[in-house]
Amino acid sequence: MPNSLIQIQNISKSYWRDSIEIPVLNDITLDVHEGEFLALMGPSGSGKTTLLNLIAGIDRPSKGTITVNGTNIASLSESALAKWRSHNIGFVFQFYNLIPVLTAFENVELPLLLTSLSKANRRKHVELALNVVGLGDRIHHYPKQLSGGQEQRVAIARAIVTDPTLLVADEPTGDLDKRSAEEIMVLLDRLNQEYKKTIVMVTHDPRAAERAHVQRHLDKGELT
Amino acid sequence: MRILKLILKNSLRHKLRTFLTILGMSIAVMAFGVLRTVVEMWYEGVEAAAPNRLITRHAVSFIFPLPYSYREQIAKVPGIETVSFANWFGGTYIDKNKFFARMAVDPETIFDVYPEFIIDAKELETFKRERNSCIVGYEIAKQYGFKIGDIIPLDGDIYPGKWEFVVRGIYKPRTQSTDATQMLFHFSAVDERMKVEMPGREGLIGWYIVKIKDPNQAGTISDQIDALYKNSSNATKTETERAFTQSFISGLNSLLAAMNFVSFVIIGIIMLVLGNTMIMSARERIQEYAVLKTLGFSGGHLIGLILGESLVISAFGAGLGLFLTYPVVATIAAIVPKGFFPYFFITPTTLILSATSALSIGLLASIFPIQRAIGTKIVDGLRHIG
Amino acid sequence: MKIPMKYIIRNFRTRRLTTMITVFGIALVVFVFAAVLMMAYGIQRTLVATGSPDNVLVARKAANGEISSIILRNDYNTVLTLPHIAKDPNSQPLVSGETVVIINIYKKAGGLSNVTVRGVAPQAFTIRPQVKIVEGRQFTTGAREVIVGASVAKNFVNTAVGEKITFGGDTWTIVGRFDAGSGFNSEIWGDNDQLQAAFRRQGGYSTVTFKLDQSDAFSSFKAAFDREPRLQQFEPKKEQRFFEEQSEDMALFIRILGIFITIIFSFGATIGAMITMYAAVANRTVEVGTMRALGFRRRSILTAFLTESLTISLIGGLIGLVFASFLQFFSISTLNFSSFSELEFSFALSPSIIIWSLFFTLMMGFLGGFLPAVRASRLNIVNALRSA
Numbered sequence: 002m003p004n005s006l007i008q009i010q011n012i013s014k015s016y017w018r019d020s021i022e023i024p025v026l027n028d029i030t031l032d033v034h035e036g037e038f039l040a041l042m043g044p045s046g047s048g049k050t051t052l053l054n055l056i057a058g059i060d061r062p063s064k065g066t067i068t069v070n071g072t073n074i075a076s077l078s079e080s081a082l083a084k085w086r087s088h089n090i091g092f093v094f095q096f097y098n099l100i101p102v103l104t105a106f107e108n109v110e111l112p113l114l115l116t117s118l119s120k121a122n123r124r125k126h127v128e129l130a131l132n133v134v135g136l137g138d139r140i141h142h143y144p145k146q147l148s149g150g151q152e153q154r155v156a157i158a159r160a161i162v163t164d165p166t167l168l169v170a171d172e173p174t175g176d177l178d179k180r181s182a183e184e185i186m187v188l189l190d191r192l193n194q195e196y197k198k199t200i201v202m203v204t205h206d207p208r209a210a211e212r213a214h215v216q217r218h219l220d221k222g223e224l225t
Numbered sequence: 226m227r228i229l230k231l232i233l234k235n236s237l238r239h240k241l242r243t244f245l246t247i248l249g250m251s252i253a254v255m256a257f258g259v260l261r262t263v264v265e266m267w268y269e270g271v272e273a274a275a276p277n278r279l280i281t282r283h284a285v286s287f288i289f290p291l292p293y294s295y296r297e298q299i300a301k302v303p304g305i306e307t308v309s310f311a312n313w314f315g316g317t318y319i320d321k322n323k324f325f326a327r328m329a330v331d332p333e334t335i336f337d338v339y340p341e342f343i344i345d346a347k348e349l350e351t352f353k354r355e356r357n358s359c360i361v362g363y364e365i366a367k368q369y370g371f372k373i374g375d376i377i378p379l380d381g382d383i384y385p386g387k388w389e390f391v392v393r394g395i396y397k398p399r400t401q402s403t404d405a406t407q408m409l410f411h412f413s414a415v416d417e418r419m420k421v422e423m424p425g426r427e428g429l430i431g432w433y434i435v436k437i438k439d440p441n442q443a444g445t446i447s448d449q450i451d452a453l454y455k456n457s458s459n460a461t462k463t464e465t466e467r468a469f470t471q472s473f474i475s476g477l478n479s480l481l482a483a484m485n486f487v488s489f490v491i492i493g494i495i496m497l498v499l500g501n502t503m504i505m506s507a508r509e510r511i512q513e514y515a516v517l518k519t520l521g522f523s524g525g526h527l528i529g530l531i532l533g534e535s536l537v538i539s540a541f542g543a544g545l546g547l548f549l550t551y552p553v554v555a556t557i558a559a560i561v562p563k564g565f566f567p568y569f570f571i572t573p574t575t576l577i578l579s580a581t582s583a584l585s586i587g588l589l590a591s592i593f594p595i596q597r598a599i600g601t602k603i604v605d606g607l608r609h610i611g
Numbered sequence: 612m613k614i615p616m617k618y619i620i621r622n623f624r625t626r627r628l629t630t631m632i633t634v635f636g637i638a639l640v641v642f643v644f645a646a647v648l649m650m651a652y653g654i655q656r657t658l659v660a661t662g663s664p665d666n667v668l669v670a671r672k673a674a675n676g677e678i679s680s681i682i683l684r685n686d687y688n689t690v691l692t693l694p695h696i697a698k699d700p701n702s703q704p705l706v707s708g709e710t711v712v713i714i715n716i717y718k719k720a721g722g723l724s725n726v727t728v729r730g731v732a733p734q735a736f737t738i739r740p741q742v743k744i745v746e747g748r749q750f751t752t753g754a755r756e757v758i759v760g761a762s763v764a765k766n767f768v769n770t771a772v773g774e775k776i777t778f779g780g781d782t783w784t785i786v787g788r789f790d791a792g793s794g795f796n797s798e799i800w801g802d803n804d805q806l807q808a809a810f811r812r813q814g815g816y817s818t819v820t821f822k823l824d825q826s827d828a829f830s831s832f833k834a835a836f837d838r839e840p841r842l843q844q845f846e847p848k849k850e851q852r853f854f855e856e857q858s859e860d861m862a863l864f865i866r867i868l869g870i871f872i873t874i875i876f877s878f879g880a881t882i883g884a885m886i887t888m889y890a891a892v893a894n895r896t897v898e899v900g901t902m903r904a905l906g907f908r909r910r911s912i913l914t915a916f917l918t919e920s921l922t923i924s925l926i927g928g929l930i931g932l933v934f935a936s937f938l939q940f941f942s943i944s945t946l947n948f949s950s951f952s953e954l955e956f957s958f959a960l961s962p963s964i965i966i967w968s969l970f971f972t973l974m975m976g977f978l979g980g981f982l983p984a985v986r987a988s989r990l991n992i993v994n995a996l997r998s999a
Contacts, residue, residue: 059603087521102234249882256875317673380673458780475722476946494879
């Protein structure tokens with residue numbers, strides 16, 4: 002029985018707009034196992050991105066606990082959470098979110114600046130990550146010189162360069178054409194099968210969801 | 226320090242905007258430097274006054290003359306080394322714009338009480354010997370091309386008539402704060418002529434210059450000199466040269482206060498230009514800062530980035546501004562006739578003030594953007610569309 | 612098709628903070644610009660008002676001010692022989708030979724300063740009707756009495772009516788306060804004979820002022836003056852002109868310094884405006900693309916952005932001018948370079964200052980907005996639309 006990497010227990014989340022409380026997640030309980038590839042699906046407004054954000058530690062739940070690899074992240078302070086994120090999470094966004102003034106190489110290197118690795122060591126890790134995603138030849142180009150698919154690969158390389166516990170992806174293929182989307186999904190699949198990365202992905206693309214082991218659906222803040 | 230590279234790259238993101246910001250800042254820093262220099266030069270005379278020199282003038286105001294006969298009595302006051310005097314001649318050299326100080330003095334003692342006027346011994350000897358000779362300061366000689374042997378014609382006003390003096394020496398200033406724009410000639414030349422042409426006006430000098438042995442005795446000796454003439458019709462007021470110079474400036478207090486106020490406004494302008502830029506940059510990068518936070522960069526890192534960029538820009542702005550201040554000050558010094566501003570140079574205080582102001586602005590201008598970046602929640606930032 | 616003003620105005624509200632900063636910067640620049648011009652104009656106006664249009668002042672040619680001018684008795688008498696000097700009903704010439712000196716008094720604000728003391732003849736009040744006693748009375752001829760100008764009473768200690776001042780080896784009683792609405796307000800007046808005796812200047816006067824018998828007689832008077840060989844060392848000037856010249860050094864200094872500062876400021880404000888406008892353009896590329904796609908021409912885009920810039924600067928300029936106009940309630944007392952004595956003057960606004968300020972404002976708005984507006988107008992439609 003593979004270990005439970007993420008334990009989400011009775012999570013609720015609400016937002017406040019002026020003085021009105023808007024509930025987004027309602028008493029969610031969920032386990033994610035090590036090496037699992039989970040797809041979170043649901044209609045727009047179902048709270049799937051919110052759940053993803055909570056798992057990734059970029060938002061805090063209103064109620065409940067989230068334990069990742071033994072750590073209750075909801076109880077960490079902001080700076081502790083930041084540190085935790087740098088060691089444990091790799092985030093892939095829908096719109097890539099690369100820093101425009103940095104080259105592909107420098108973008109991938111960015112998370113490593115938070116470590117104490119030497120320049121030579123960092124270079125090794127970056128080159129390795131870029132090779133894994135298949136972008137060895139474009140490393141000194143700027144984002145605006147890359148296609149959408151290439152940008153997303155750089156983003157994935159950035160997400161894996163610190164060898165994080167968990168990869169989190171928010172609509173990774175949302176902005177890509179059919180062929181590039183397929184390539185990205187193949188890559189994510191490989192990361193999961195070959196490199197044993199645990200992946201939690203939000204998507205409403207059924208073809209992307211097919212690659213995952215487990216599919217969970219969210220509707221109006223509840224798991225169905 | 227790879228973060229530095231990110232900072233630099235951020236600054237170069239909008240090259241035009243960064244360039245304009247640096248340019249705007251540098252011009253303001255330069256203006257601040259020039260304005261402060263004008264104010265400082267006025268006060269420099271006060272600073273450069275010798276602590277062991279007293280000025281004895283008429284108690285009513287400096288435009289009233291004192292009898293020449295006071296000299297012997299003053300010399301008897303204990304603690305005094307030398308007593309000399311000067312008389313403001315005024316007059317016009319060619320036209321009113323060619324203004325410089327013209328003084329009728331005692332050739333025997335004047336260079337003793339002003340040791341910072343450096344004069345060649347032979348030139349001094351000639352000057353003492355020839356009654357119609359004069360010695361001019363280096364800066365005036367340079368500006369008007371006076372050479373030894375030249376005749377300087379003056380059109381007198383206080384002492385009416387046409388006068389001519391032969392240049393027999395050129396004195397050099399000991400420091401950059403020494404006035405090298407004076408024209409000195411024999412008091413006896415003026416006095417003799419007054420005896421003949423305007424009887425009743427001879428035997429009167431402008432003020433006494435008293436060199437004392439111990440600067441700490443300045444107060445006591447001043448009181449003693451004034452006590453000699455307290456009840457006479459020409460009472461005196463004796464004070465240190467510093468106080469005397471200061472009293473000339475105090476009339477300009479409102480003007481100087483206005484100029485100081487304006488320097489602060491200049492600082493405000495620098496702040497606005499830089500602040501405006503930083504706010505704009507911050508607004509565009511809210512999403513990016515959220516991404517960095519996602520990657521694990523902490524609030525401290527972001528502060529470093531924003532502050533770093535602000536300081537880099539203000540450092541360049543300050544550097545360029547200071548660099549520009551020198552030629553502007555030099556141009557002003559060259560254009561304004563030497564007699565009005567005998568010296569015009571940038572003091573270390575001005576340099577330090579300019580640099581620190583610019584850098585503190587760099588600090589202040591980043592406060593609002595930092596607040597924004599730290600305060601925005603990651604999820605909001607990711608959603609933000611610049 | 613013209614882009615409606617509504618569009619331009621609404622855009623201000625979306626970038627409130629940076630727009631406000633730009634407006635504030637421009638307001639500040641215009642405020643300083645106007646203030647400096649108002650100061651210089653204030654000095655000139657005060658001094659020109661000092662003179663009357665029909666009066667002539669005779670002083671030594673080489674003199675740099677009244678205090679360094681000397682007219683001996685003989686020369687004074689020679690002047691009296693010249694034509695065109697007005698006479699009073701008793702056929703006495705309306706002439707005032709005056710002795711002008713400086714004394715030191717402490718300012719209420721602290722520190723010692725120089726005050727002009729003027730010994731006048733009784734005719735001085737006839738030829739200078741603008742000088743009016745507002746408190747106390749006129750000084751008595753032959754007594755150690757003086758009257759002080761309104762500015763002196765206001766800015767210096769112990770100068771109220773009834774107090775005594777000591778100078779010239781004697782104590783003088785202040786018997787009255789006068790208001791001339793001009794530079795004379797910064798002076799102390801007394802009987803010329805008394806003051807001459809006190810200062811031991813019986814040999815002559817500093818200057819001589821008289822009234823012309825006809826308003827346009829100055830040139831004939833001057834011609835007669837120049838023909839007189841004994842008066843070669845002296846020069847007649849219309850009184851207004853003489854005092855106006857006394858303001859020139861100071862006014863010039865203030866104007867040069869002030870304009871230098873303002874130009875620097877305007878660089879700062881213009882650059883600020885430029886940065887703001889460039890950002891505005893960059894943020895609205897999609898809109899611009901859309902408008903062009905709808906059919907608006909390049910020129911309209913350029914005009915719209917330029918108008919936006921000009922409007923921002925105009926608002927800033929008007930704010931600055933309004934605040935500057937409040938300065939008219941303030942006055943400054945400072946040393947005048949030419950006379951070496953205190954002069955009180957207030958900031959004065961003139962139509963030409965308003966016009967120059969507005970022109971300056973629009974220049975800043977134009978320069979700040981032109982290049983960004985050009986960039987906006989040159990955007991390629993397809994790229995602009997795609998940049999969403």
